[in-house]
Amino acid sequence: MTIVGSETLLEVRGVRKSFRSGNRQLEVLKGIEMSVESRRLTMLRGRSGSGKTTLLNLLGGLDRPTEGEVLFRGLPLQQWSDKRLTVVRRKEIGFIFQSFALLPLLTARENVELSLRMAGIPRAEWKKRVDRCLELVGLTKRAFHRPSELSGGEQQRVAIAKAIAHRPRLLLADEPTAELDTLMAARIIEAFREIVEEERIAICMTTHDSTLWGAADVVYQMVDGRIVPD
Numbered sequence: 001m002t003i004v005g006s007e008t009l010l011e012v013r014g015v016r017k018s019f020r021s022g023n024r025q026l027e028v029l030k031g032i033e034m035s036v037e038s039r040r041l042t043m044l045r046g047r048s049g050s051g052k053t054t055l056l057n058l059l060g061g062l063d064r065p066t067e068g069e070v071l072f073r074g075l076p077l078q079q080w081s082d083k084r085l086t087v088v089r090r091k092e093i094g095f096i097f098q099s100f101a102l103l104p105l106l107t108a109r110e111n112v113e114l115s116l117r118m119a120g121i122p123r124a125e126w127k128k129r130v131d132r133c134l135e136l137v138g139l140t141k142r143a144f145h146r147p148s149e150l151s152g153g154e155q156q157r158v159a160i161a162k163a164i165a166h167r168p169r170l171l172l173a174d175e176p177t178a179e180l181d182t183l184m185a186a187r188i189i190e191a192f193r194e195i196v197e198e199e200r201i202a203i204c205m206t207t208h209d210s211t212l213w214g215a216a217d218v219v220y221q222m223v224d225g226r227i228v229p230d
C-alpha cells in the first residue's frame with residue numbers, strides 16, 4: 001500500500017549481524033529485508049532475544065551490519081564516516097529507550113527545550129515548538145513539572161516530546177512501553193499515531209506487547225534473527 005506523500009526512509013537489504021562470543025561467532029540477524037516509510041507506524045515484534053534491539057541499533061546507525069546494507073533515504077549508512085553519521089543521528093533521527101533519559105532537575109518544558117538547543121534551533125523558535133510537542137503528547141498541563149513529579153507514562157511522553165522536538169524524519173523506539181501499564185502504553189501509542197499523522201515522520205518501535213500491534217501500519221515479526229510472515 002502506498003500512502004500519498006510517504007517516503008521510504010530506511011531500506012534494509014540482506015542484513016546479517018554477528019557478534020563474537022568467546023571463540024564462537026553468534027549470528028543474531030540472519031538476512032533481514034524490510035523498509036520503514038514516513039507517515040507510518042512500524043512495529044518490530046518478537047520474543048526476547050529474537051534480534052529486535054540489534055536491528056533497531058543498525059537502523060539508527062548506532063552499529064554496523066556484518067553483511068548487507070541499511071539505506072537511509074537511498075544512501076548506505078555504513079559507508080558514511082562516523083562524523084557524518086553523528087550529524088545525521090542528531091538532526092534526522094530521534095531515539096527513545098526503555099528508560100526515559102530525562103534530566104531530573106529540569107522541568108518537562110526545559111527537557112524538551114534542551115533537545116532544540118542541542119540541535120542548534122534558534123532560541124526564538126523554542127517556545128512555540130515546545131508547546132506544540134507537549135500538546136502532541138497530551139502534557140500541556142504538566143509542562144512545569146519535574147520528572148520526579150510525573151508518572152512513568154508521563155515521563156515517557158516527555159521523552160517522546162523531547163525526541164521529536166527537533167523535527168527528525170525518523171523516530172526509533174526500543175520497547176517504549178515496557179515499563180508501563182496497559183492504559184499508559186495505550187496513551188503512548190496514541191501519541192505515536194498522532195505524531196505520525198501530524199508531523200509526517202516515520203516511527204519504528206520494538207514491542208512484544210500483543211495488545212499494541214493492532215495500532216501499527218506495518219508489523220514485522222522476528223523469529224530467531226529472521227523476519228517471518230505475520
Ligand SMILES: Nc1ncnc2c1ncn2[C@@H]1O[C@H](COP(=O)(O)OP(=O)(O)OP(=O)(O)O)[C@@H](O)[C@H]1O
Pocket residue numbers: 019020021026028046047048049050051052053054055208
Ligand atoms: N554486543 C553483543 N555481543 C554479543 N551478543 C549480543 C550483543 N548484542 C546482542 N547480543 C545477543 O543477540 C541476541 C539478540 O539480542 P537483542 O537484544 O537484539 O534481542 P531482542 O529481541 O531485542 O530482545 P529483548 O526483547 O529481550 O530486548 C541475544 O542473544 C543477545 O544476547
